[in-house]
Amino acid sequence: MAIGEVLSADLIKSKIYTAVNTIETMLIGVITSVDHVNLKYGVQPVLNRYDDGDKEFVESAILFECPMMSNKCGSFFIRLPYEVGDMVYVGCSKYSVDEAISDNLTKPNRMYGVQQFRQIDGVILGGILSDSEQRLSSDNTSDLLIQNRKTNDKFVILANGGIELVTKTKVIVDSPETEVSGNLTVNGNIIGKSNINIEGSGTIGTVTTKKGTTLDGHTHPYNPGSNPTTSTGAGEG
Structure with missing residues (x-):
C-alpha cells in the first residue's frame, strides 16, 4: 500500500472516529438549577469530555433549560420536585428539542442539516440513585x-x-x-369548631361541658310538692 493511501485511510478513520464521538445518545448529569413551573432544569454532565486539541479532559458544558420528561395527560400531572444536586439520566434527541417542543403542532424542521444527537438537545428521563447518597x-x-x-x-x-x-x-x-363510607375509628381527640349533626343512634363515653360539668351524673333542681312547676329550671354548671 502506498504512503498516500495509508495517509488517506488514516484520515478517513480519524474523521469517522471524530464524527462518531460527537454523537450523544445518553449521559448522566447533576441538576444545577430548577424551574418547576416550566419543568426545565440546568444539568451538568458528571463525566468530563476529552479535548482532542488540548489532549486533556475538560469539564463538559452545562445543559441549560433541559426539559424533564413528566407524567402528564390532559389536565392531570404528577410533578417530581427535583433539587439541585440530584443525579439524573438524560437522553439526547435526534433533532432540536427547542424546535420540537415550541408547540404541539407538526411543522417543518427548521434545524434540518444541523448536527443530530447533540448534548444541548437532551431530555431528562428520570432520576438516578448515586452510590454515595x-x-x-x-x-x-x-x-x-x-x-x-x-x-x-x-x-x-x-x-x-x-x-x-x-x-x-x-x-x-x-x-x-x-x-367516609364505613366505620371510623379515631385514636385521639376530636375537636369540632362548628356544629355537629348526627343521624341515628349511638353510644358515647363521658361528656363534659365547656364549663366542666360532666353530663353522666348531671341533674336539674325542681320544685317538689303537690303542685310542682312544669319547668325544672336551668341546669347547674
Missing part, C-alpha cells in the same frame, strides 16, 4: 411507596390490600364536604 428505605419493598427520606412521611398502597398514610405532622384536607 442515602439509601432508600427497606420498608414496603413489595408495595407502592411514596416517601420523604428527610421526614420519613410516607403514603403506601399495600400489595395485599389497603392504604397507609404515615406522618409525624398535620394532615390537611381542604374540602367543602368530606364523606
